[in-house]
Amino acid sequence: MKIPFLIFSILIPAAFPTSADGKQIVLETGQLRVEFEISDEKTLSLKEMGMKDGSWVSPLGGELFPTEPHRDGNGPRYQGPIEWRLPNGDRAAELLYESHEIQEESPAVRHLVVQLRERVYPLEVELHLRAYKDVDVFEQWLVVKNGLSEAIYVPRLDSMYFQAEAERSIFLEWYESDQKNTAGYPVREKLGMGMRRLESRDGNRHKHGPIPAFVLGFGDQPGESEGGCMIAALDWMGSSRFSFETNSEQILETSVGVNQPGQPLVESGGQLSSPVCVFTLSGKGKGPASRGLHDWAREHFLKNGKRIRLVDNNSWEGCRMKVSEDAILKMMEDSAGLGIELYVLDDGWFGNGKEARVNARAGLGDWQFNTKRFPDELDAIMKRAAELDIEFGIWFEPEMINEKSKLFAEHPEWVMRYPDRPLAEQRDQMVLDVANPAVQEFMFESVDRVLTKYPGIRFVKWDANSNINNVYSPYLGKERQGDLLNAYMGGYLNVMRELTERHPDVDFQACAAGGGRADLGAMRYSHTFWPSDDTDPLYRLGAQWNFSNFLPANTITAHVTHKGEGYGTKFRFDVSMMSQLGMEVDTRKSEPEYLEASEVGIAAYKRIRNIVQLGDQFRHAHPHDSETPSLNYVSKDETRALVLAYQTGELEEPLAFSSPVSGLDPAQSYQLTEINLPEADGSPRVVSGIASTKSGAEWMAEGIPLRFTNQFDSAAVLLEAVGSNPGGSRKQ
Structure with missing residues (x-):
């Protein structure tokens, strides 16, 4: 597999040029309308965004690329969506409108590209806005092109930027991702004077910090069916930064983008793209906006977005790493008897000798079956699965490595680490340098080898249990460390794209010690995500609810377990019916009454899962x-x-x-x-x-x-x- 270094180029289909009247640019969906305005000085502003029929108009508007140097006297200084540093130290950005075109990508999709140029230097910026007519959803991103003869640094290139009149109240709603009961509760606040910034800093996920999505309410805190609002989510799974600043003139300035740990470099003749920000608006509450995002994801974004997700049982919660061929055969047989359709072998199946994966301290990176636990690898298990008519899945954590592994002994240079500092470990593991094409090749081959040998495998749980703690890529070298996050994400997505294309019948689950990849970035090549390691049903009720603001029910894995006290099995199943129902139990240790109730709950879910996974949620x-x-x-x-x-x-x-x-x-x-x-x-x-x-x-x-x-x-x-x-x- 040949994997390119970065994936952030923009592929544009054939287009036909469109001219408005020289002053306005309009892009519409079935019900929404966005209008831009070009001033006599060639600055670009958002004039209006709201319902196409005029029944509701948002307070969003204002200049999209505020200039520096500031030429408006004592007026407020806006930060805008771009920061760059030129070879001579110049940081100013005066972007002037050049041209635009609207491309017809399909009968339901229109793609606006606005070309802007810097007033003094040969630098260009493209504003991309894609409109999905059938689901009332937009995608927006920016591209910087360097026409200088030298490289420039771009420490910030945000995906979406807007201003809004804040004389009426503006409310922010957002969600944490950690399993310590934070993802189950909405954080709601009225935005006041000054800055409110939401940041995640984990690098390759958002385990500690907000998920990269938010809701803005205009005038009042929006309910499900009342109030004007915007829902936005970033197509990015790493560190993110959302800023909301209200100034003395009651103007809210909002910017949405990546929280870069350094300054990305754009070579002469090169370009850099921000991630995509997906958003929609509603004048009638969060419900219509969420349903539009759900339809967009299933119709336009997810791979196999309408493929029914199976009822699974995962080995982790029930038996942790105490897995073996005999244990899995028994639990798989029990699961099939309950009506479960997919059994998933979690952690503990790989590594040999002193590096055997019998605890969390060893084995990561050595993706060979443990010959003591699985002497015939999966031969007997796959044969029995076929006899039972049950599908099979397996766990991987390809981005991570234990120091106690054969891989580390062979390739210590593949580990992210500062040149002269001791390694910082998290959960006794470290992160591989995914910017390195050799590492990407290794990740791909590790998973592909197992899926190719056992084509009956239907499911892969892809975990990521560590942040990027050693924030240095040996592959990039000292001059390119600012590109670390972009290169890491590009490498990860390339591997996932190749795997999903090579194995189109396999469902991939995005997991990161819980909800650290509950986002569009991970879901681009995944089919479900794991919302939280906390499976207490009362907590999960809130967490699954919150994530449903942005992602459809068939992407949210909702497992029934034994966790928590005071809950009947019916309550556990009714909570998990909200999404993609599954289980995480050791059937060998479960009470007969629990298993009998599980059989009833599984049968009930199968009866209605088409409605839940593919229908409209209210x-x-x-x-x-x-x-x-x-x-x-x-x-x-x-x-x-x-x-x-x-x-x-x-x-x-x-x-x-x-x-x-x-x-x-x-x-x-x-x-x-x-x-x-x-x-x-x-x-x-x-x-x-x-x-x-x-x-x-x-x-x-x-x-x-x-x-x-x-x-x-x-x-x-x-x-x-x-x-x-x-x-x-x-x-x-």
Whole structure:
């Protein structure tokens, strides 16, 4: 496999030039409209962004590339989206409009490219804005081109920049990614005077820090169905920086980009691209915006975005590294009996001798099967999997290395490390220098070798349990350390692209000690992500909810485990039904009642997973705001719906609760069926005696009447179209 050094070039299809009237540029989706304005001085500004029909207009606007030197007297000094340093020390940037064109990439996709030039020096900047008409989503990024005879440094090249009038309140909502209960709670704040900056600094992930996405609310804190808002997410999985600064003139300046640890170098004649920022807007709350992003991801972004994700069982939570051929065969057989479709062998299968992976201190980098634990590698396991009609998956951590490994002894130069400092380890491991093409080749071959030998493998869990702690690439050398993050991400994405193209039937999961890769950057060549190492269902209820603002349900892995106390198995399954349901249990140690309830829950999920994974999601009260959070999903043809409702507060007596329903066809009749009622917990939550068939309008007006009897109670209700309502009602 030949892997290029960087992937940040822009490939532009054939285009036809478009001229507005010399003053305005307009780009539209089905419902949204963006209008730019070119001044007489050739500066480019955002004039308007909002609903195409004029029903709602955002407060976004203003100059897109504020100039330095500043030529507006005592006015505010804006930072803009670009910082560069020229060979003579000049840092100024005066970008003037040159031309633009709108390219038709497909009937649903338009791509605007605006060319700007620096007033004094032969430097060019391209503003790219791609509009997806069918889903009301935009992608934006910038490209810098160096026409000088010498290299320039570009310490900051942000993906998206805008100003906004802040005389009315502007609210920010964002989410952490750590499993210590931070990803489960939304951080909501009203932006005041001064700077608010969100940064992650982990390098190759965002384990400690915000996920690279946010919600802005204009005027009021946006709800699910009310309030104007923007939702934005960065197509980037490493360190990011989002800044929000309100000045004395009540103008908010927002910039979204990479948190570079150094200054990237752009050679003479070269170019540098920012990552893509994906965003959408809504005048009616977060719900419509999220559903647009979900459709965009499934239709336009994810590989196999509409391929159904299987119900899996992963070995990690149940038995950690105590894996062997016999153990996996037994757990795989038990899992198949429960209706599980995919068994995943996690950590502990590789390394030999003193470097055997029997604990976290050894083996990473030695991707050969442990001959004591797996004497025939996967031969017997794959044969038995075929007999059981169950798929098989396996765990890798190709970016990482233990010092106690054969790979480290053979290639110490492949490890990221400062030239004269001792290695800093995290979890007894270090990060490989993924900027190095030889390392990329090794990563690819390590995974490809196993997938090629065992073409029946359906799933790869790709983990990344360490930050970049030794922030120095021996391959890049002392002059190019500013390119470290771009080169690392480029190498990673090249490997993933090659693997997904070579093995198109394999689903890849992005994991990083929990939710450190819960982002679009990792999902570009992955199919699911692991939201958190904390699988406590109450915590997961909030975490899965928060991540659903940006990513569709079929990307969010939601495992049922034994973690946490006080939860019934039904509650655990009802929480995991929100997304891509799976399990993480040692079936050999599980109680019969737990396994019986699991069999019922798995069967129930299979019945409705098409609705969850491919349908429209309607969230109601957030778990952080209500003790009775609920949400529902509706199939695209509006013939089926799933309602999930939870009771998380302490109860002294039974609680009557009407769970909201949204998105149904008002004129269609729907019949109600309660699902996931295991024998040991089989009391219906739907109130007895109600009409089981009503019109969509009635269900949406009245909700689903439920009766909860204890803390951590829950209900899963299926609504299915039965034709026009004849006027009579069958009783449940």
